[in-house]
Amino acid sequence: MEQLRAGVHYPRSTGEFQAWFRTDEDCLDYLEWLRWPGGFTCPRCGDGTGWRLGDGRLECAGCSSRTSVTAGTIFDRTRTPLTVWFTACWLFATQKDGISALSLQRSLEIGSYQTAWAMLGRLRSVLVRPGRDRLAGTVEVDETYIGGDEPGLRGGRAPGKKVLTGIAVEVREPKGIGRCRMAVLADGSSASLHPFVTGHVRPGATVITDAWMGYHGLAGLGYVHQRRSQRAARARGEDPGELLPAVHRVASLAKRWLLGTHQGSVDEAHLPGYLNEFAFRFNRRRSASRGLVFYRLLELAAGHDPVRYRDLIVRQRSKAPPAPPGTRGHPPSLERPGANRPWRAAEMQLRLPYSG
Numbered sequence: 001m002e003q004l005r006a007g008v009h010y011p012r013s014t015g016e017f018q019a020w021f022r023t024d025e026d027c028l029d030y031l032e033w034l035r036w037p038g039g040f041t042c043p044r045c046g047d048g049t050g051w052r053l054g055d056g057r058l059e060c061a062g063c064s065s066r067t068s069v070t071a072g073t074i075f076d077r078t079r080t081p082l083t084v085w086f087t088a089c090w091l092f093a094t095q096k097d098g099i100s101a102l103s104l105q106r107s108l109e110i111g112s113y114q115t116a117w118a119m120l121g122r123l124r125s126v127l128v129r130p131g132r133d134r135l136a137g138t139v140e141v142d143e144t145y146i147g148g149d150e151p152g153l154r155g156g157r158a159p160g161k162k163v164l165t166g167i168a169v170e171v172r173e174p175k176g177i178g179r180c181r182m183a184v185l186a187d188g189s190s191a192s193l194h195p196f197v198t199g200h201v202r203p204g205a206t207v208i209t210d211a212w213m214g215y216h217g218l219a220g221l222g223y224v225h226q227r228r229s230q231r232a233a234r235a236r237g238e239d240p241g242e243l244l245p246a247v248h249r250v251a252s253l254a255k256r257w258l259l260g261t262h263q264g265s266v267d268e269a270h271l272p273g274y275l276n277e278f279a280f281r282f283n284r285r286r287s288a289s290r291g292l293v294f295y296r297l298l299e300l301a302a303g304h305d306p307v308r309y310r311d312l313i314v315r316q317r318s319k320a321p322p323a324p325p326g327t328r329g330h331p332p333s334l335e336r337p338g339a340n341r342p343w344r345a346a347e348m349q350l351r352l353p354y355s356g
């Protein structure tokens with residue numbers, strides 16, 4: 001595809017977003033363009049010719065199979081109108097801290113909390129692009145407990161709802177922070193930490209850690225390993241808590257976001273999705289256009305397999321899973337016909353008895 005242009009391929013502002021996506025049809029057409037920018041290609045046989053049926057589906061000229069624009073994407077069979085989906089995506093991508101399920105439910109008139117929660121869960125599940133680049137250059141790596149207030153013991157049982165989380169952050173010279181990655185760890189052993197590093201940091205990078213023995217052996221995995229000792233820092237009169245300033249900055253931002261936007265109500269089973277959401281937004285914080293972040297999100301969503309409701313809740317252990325959204329939860333479409341200036345109409349009604 002030609003280079004993406006603001007105002008042509010993605011909206012520049014909330015005003016433009018509203019002007020572009022006034023109807024569910026507009027949204028469907030945008031998804032069709034995202035999926036098949038060069039025209040329809042049959043997902044079954046790869047044939048490039050087909051025609052549109054009366055119900056909007058497309059029929060392949062090669063194998064006669066029929067498909068819809070949303071089939072095989074996370075928008076498939078969710079019964080949520082696309083105007084609602086698009087607005088949720090816009091808020092998710094453009095709000096500095098994203099949006100909570102409760103705010104989404106209220107602002108889009110979604111009938112049930114579960115429906116709003118499941119929409120955000122589906123969006124979170126598409127954020128990790130297969131084959132995405134690993135971090136490079138100089139990378140600080142550490143692990144921390146996320147999800148509670150009290151400090152936890154390393155590698156031991158997490159008290160309360162705390163989950164041991166690996167954090168890797170690119171450090172830019174002379175100062176500054178690049179991209180980050182976060183993932184839940186089983187424990188603080190090298191059997192957990194080594195795969196975290198190899199999965200998120202490109203070999204050849206300089207990896208900076210503290211002196212914890214779980215990081216022993218990184219040099220043998222193709223990294224330049226720099227270890228910073230707390231004791232040495234203390235001896236130099238430095239703050240040992242500032243040994244790895246970039247990871248500590250990112251960890252505190254992530255914890256603040258979970259406590260703020262989500263009021264800390266994230267259970268262990270869903271923490272990985274929230275960590276991916278945090279990293280998705282953090283890594284695009286310098287993007288010139290929020291509209292481009294919206295485009296990237298829809299591109300991931302349109303290219304992702306459907307996510308079933310039971311897949312969203314399947315790994316939840318601690319609490320009873322929320323009931324699947326019932327029909328009551330169907331949000332109304334956000335298609336908006338002209339409202340005909342109700343403030344003037346009200347004035348007219350008030351005047352009528354007098355003007356007659």
Ligand SMILES: [Zn+2]
Binds near residue numbers: 042043060061063
């Ligand atoms: Zn075909």
